[in-house]
Amino acid sequence: MSRRGFVAAAGGAVGLALLPEAARAAARRADPAQGLTVLFQGDSITDCGRARALAEPNRADALGTGYPLLIASALLEAHPDRGLRFFNRGVSGDKVPQLDARWQADALDLRPDVVSVLVGVNDYWHTLNGSYAGTAADYESGYAALLERTRSALPDVRLVVIEPFVLRTGAVTEAWFPEFDLRREAAARVARAAGATFLSAHQMFERLARRAPPAYWAADGVHPTLAGHAAIANRWLRAVRL
Amino acid sequence: MSRRGFVAAAGGAVGLALLPEAARAAARRADPAQGLTVLFQGDSITDCGRARALAEPNRADALGTGYPLLIASALLEAHPDRGLRFFNRGVSGDKVPQLDARWQADALDLRPDVVSVLVGVNDYWHTLNGSYAGTAADYESGYAALLERTRSALPDVRLVVIEPFVLRTGAVTEAWFPEFDLRREAAARVARAAGATFLSAHQMFERLARRAPPAYWAADGVHPTLAGHAAIANRWLRAVRL
Numbered sequence: 001m002s003r004r005g006f007v008a009a010a011g012g013a014v015g016l017a018l019l020p021e022a023a024r025a026a027a028r029r030a031d032p033a034q035g036l037t038v039l040f041q042g043d044s045i046t047d048c049g050r051a052r053a054l055a056e057p058n059r060a061d062a063l064g065t066g067y068p069l070l071i072a073s074a075l076l077e078a079h080p081d082r083g084l085r086f087f088n089r090g091v092s093g094d095k096v097p098q099l100d101a102r103w104q105a106d107a108l109d110l111r112p113d114v115v116s117v118l119v120g121v122n123d124y125w126h127t128l129n130g131s132y133a134g135t136a137a138d139y140e141s142g143y144a145a146l147l148e149r150t151r152s153a154l155p156d157v158r159l160v161v162i163e164p165f166v167l168r169t170g171a172v173t174e175a176w177f178p179e180f181d182l183r184r185e186a187a188a189r190v191a192r193a194a195g196a197t198f199l200s201a202h203q204m205f206e207r208l209a210r211r212a213p214p215a216y217w218a219a220d221g222v223h224p225t226l227a228g229h230a231a232i233a234n235r236w237l238r239a240v241r242l
Numbered sequence: 243m244s245r246r247g248f249v250a251a252a253g254g255a256v257g258l259a260l261l262p263e264a265a266r267a268a269a270r271r272a273d274p275a276q277g278l279t280v281l282f283q284g285d286s287i288t289d290c291g292r293a294r295a296l297a298e299p300n301r302a303d304a305l306g307t308g309y310p311l312l313i314a315s316a317l318l319e320a321h322p323d324r325g326l327r328f329f330n331r332g333v334s335g336d337k338v339p340q341l342d343a344r345w346q347a348d349a350l351d352l353r354p355d356v357v358s359v360l361v362g363v364n365d366y367w368h369t370l371n372g373s374y375a376g377t378a379a380d381y382e383s384g385y386a387a388l389l390e391r392t393r394s395a396l397p398d399v400r401l402v403v404i405e406p407f408v409l410r411t412g413a414v415t416e417a418w419f420p421e422f423d424l425r426r427e428a429a430a431r432v433a434r435a436a437g438a439t440f441l442s443a444h445q446m447f448e449r450l451a452r453r454a455p456p457a458y459w460a461a462d463g464v465h466p467t468l469a470g471h472a473a474i475a476n477r478w479l480r481a482v483r484l
Contacts (some may be wrong), residue, residue, distance in 0.1 A: 049303060060468055062293060065302035069468070070315055077472035080454030088469075210324030226302055226311070226328075230319035 035083020036242065038075075039112035040068040041099060042119050042162075045223060046090025051145030057085035064088055066224065070233035085241075087112070095123040096131065096142040103146060108153045115150055115157055116236070118201075119143070120183040121222055124176070136182035137200055140190060148195035159196035160240055161230065163187050165205050167214035172221030199239050201232060274276050277325020278484065281352055282310040283341060284360035284404075288332025299327035306330055308466065311398055312475035327407050327483075328353070337374065338384040345388060349378060350395045357392055357399055358478070360443075361385070362406025363427045365462055366418070378424035384434060389436035402437035402482055404474065409456035410449045414463030428447075441481050442472060 037057070040046050048064030055162050056062065058076060063069040063086060072086035089106040091098065096119055099107075107115060123139045126132035134142075137201040150157060164183050166172040191198035208217050208231060215221075224232065279299070282288050298304065300318060305311040305328060314328035331348040333340065339359055341349075349357060365381045368374035376384075389401060389449030406425050408414040409412035426444050450473060451461050457463075459470040466474065 060307035060471070063307075063468070065305075065307060065311060069307060070312065073312055073468040073472035073475075076467070076469035077476065078373070080450070080458055080469060151448055208322070216322055225321060226300055226315040227306070227318035229302070230315035233315075234319065 011227045021177045035085060036084065036114065037087070037110060037112045038072070038114040038242070039107060039116065040071075040086070040090060040156055041107060041115060041117045042090040042092040043122050044090070045091035045121070046088060046091070046118050047092045048088075048229075049123060050088050050090070052091075057087050062088065063088070065229075067105075067229045067232040067236065069191065070230060071236055074233070074237060079242070082242075090118075093122060093188075094119065095126065095134065096120075096139055096146060097134070100142060100146055103149065107150065111154065113158060114160065114215035114240070114242070115154075116160035116240075117147075118162035118164065120187055121166060121180075124180050124183050125222070136179070136186055139183050140186035142192060143187065143190045145188060147181070147196065158240075159191070159194050160194040160236070161187055161191035161238070162199045163201045163203075164201035167205050167209055167218045167221045169214035169218070170222070197239055199232075199235055201235065204231060204235055269428035277327060278330070278356065279352060279354045280314070280326070280348060280356040280358070280484070281325045281354035282313075282330045282358050282360075284332040284334060284350060285334070285336040285364050286334035287363070287476065288330060288360050289334045290332070290471075292330050292332070292333070299329050300420075304330065306332070307471075309471045309474040309478065312472060313478055316475070316479060321484070324484075332360075333476035335364060337361075337368065337376065338360065338381055338388060339376070342384060342388055345391065349392065354399060356482070356484070358402035358404065358482075359389075360406070362414065362429055363408060363422075365406075365415075365427050366422050367464070373411075378421070378428055380407045381425050381434075381481060382428035385429065385432045386435060389438065393436060400482075401433070401436050402441065402478070403429055403433035403436070403438040404441045405445075407461045409442035409447050410453055411456035411465045412459070412464070439481055441474075441477055445475065445478055446473060 006077060046064070046066065048066030048068070050064035051061040054062035058072065060069060063072055068086065068088040068090070073082055076086070087110055100121055120139060122170060123134055127134065150159065164187055166176060166180060168174070188198055205217055205228070216225065217231065218224045274284060288308065288310060290304035290308030290310070293303040296304035297383065300314065304312060305314055310328065310330040317326055318328070327351055341361055344372055369376065382462060392401065408418060410416070410423060412472055414474055430440055446472070459473065460466045
């Protein structure tokens with residue numbers, strides 16, 4: 001989060017900026033409307049067994065056991081004075097159309113300052129068993145519309161797009177390529193057009209797969225192991241720098 | 243883990259030490275008897291909602307959502323060539339006598355190279371409602387016997403003792419002191435006698451409570467928030483340096 005972004009997120013920040021840092025920190029803590037709200041959105045890779053009935057931020061059980069929990073834990077420890085609030089609203093199995101259908105309640109209504117999205121593997125995977133007929137073009141136009149809608153509702157929002165990725169193991173065969181790559185390339189274009197921070201996760205995992213077998217990072221080729229989630233979290237923390 | 247400790251843990255390591263690092267790494271991966279097994283033991287602060295029916299190492303759901311998951315994720319990402327295996331066997335509500343009763347199955351039988359224990363808050367807390375009558379001396383002698391038994395069964399084991407801690411909020415009133423402190427001091431003596439790495443978690447949280455209110459680190463004074471778990475995990479990673 002840039003200084004500018006933070007100040008914008010903090011609302012009526014002109015007076016606040018004149019206070020010493022300790023007083024500003026106390027003000028942020030005292031006023032839940034201040035601080036920063038970070039939302040993680042996506043499919044099962046984001047969901048990670050979160051308790052969906054829980055609405056409060058910063059709860060371990062509501063954040064699941066994947067990269068959202070690792071990112072939230074690290075930032076909540078490092079910045080106790082920031083009034084950080086983390087939500088995970090990933091839902092296993094989701095593709096862009098499902099995100100779109102629940103975007104008002106599960107994204108915009110939370111008034112997030114940062115929205116991090118990881119979606120795309122199901123947009124391809126579910127075409128393999130015939131349960132979905134979306135093309136790469138559908139993915140691109142739907143994803144672009146979702147981010148435009150977000151920017152329109154939340155003009156100061158910071159967007160983070162995590163590239164959809166797979167590892168060549170488990171469910172993921174050579175037959176996935178190059179069709180799967182079309183989704184990756186679409187995600188990169190969508191991110192650029194929306195002014196989002198783009199995390200090239202697929203390339204990261206290709207590099208990591210030279211250090212340990214693909215299954216070490218994602219046993220079925222799609223769902224990261226602990227090591228894979230930690231790699232995403234660290235990449236996110238370095239790129240987003242809240 | 244020291245080089246010596248690692249080599250000892252790796253078993254017949256003389257021949258292995260002559261191989262180039264890449265070959266040694268491959269050998270460790272190929273042979274599950276090599277590598278390092280790390281066990282987290284304790285009460286609810288360690289348990290953190292883990293799925294107790296799962297026996298395999300390195301599973302997110304089996305590690306719970308607390309410091310064991312954070313430590314395991316970080317080390318599995320950083321050391322893909324080490325053959326690391328992480329287990330969590332914390333059980334909510336446990337005191338030293340409960341650990342002792344299940345120590346063979348839930349600690350020694352796993353043949354861990356590293357055993358990290360956090361126990362003590364219930365050894366005091368449960369005396370407040372009359373459900374337990376153990377004294378600080380009982381805690382100390384029982385804890386010392388548990389670590390001696392571990393060292394005896396696993397001569398090369400590395401022991402880590404996390405100091406029992408509380409924060410002055412929620413369930414924790416001034417009436418806890420100085421009686422609670424007796425357990426902290428006992429844990430430090432037990433750790434020293436057993437040659438364990440000791441993590442002074444209580445002092446760490448007292449320092450952190452000057453940066454944000456105690457409830458930011460442990461809402462009820464006993465169970466850490468995400469920020470509190472991240473603080474323990476980072477302290478552990480710095481102290482243990484696997």
